[in-house]
Amino acid sequence: MQFKNWSVSKKIWVLLFGVLALTLAAGFGMTTYIGRVEAQVRSEIQNYESRIRLAVQWRGVA
Structure with missing residues (x-):
């Protein structure tokens, strides 16, 4: 069956x-x-937060 032979309703549903x-x-x-x-x-x-924690930790040591 060719596409142009389909009814309009079938074409709309497809x-x-x-x-x-x-x-x-x-x-x-x-x-x-x-x-x-x-x-x-x-x-x-998480990587940024771990770097911040490490910086704060080193700041407290120095």
Whole structure:
């Protein structure tokens, strides 16, 4: 069956499901990306905090 022989309602439903699938895929991708960015930022913040604690500790020694 050719695409141009489909009824208009079928074409609209296919388009709707296609857009829905792309939206879900984009949402999943963004959730994964945000999770990775959050983990990286958390690691950097912990590194900064450990450096600050070390600086304060050395300041107290000197």
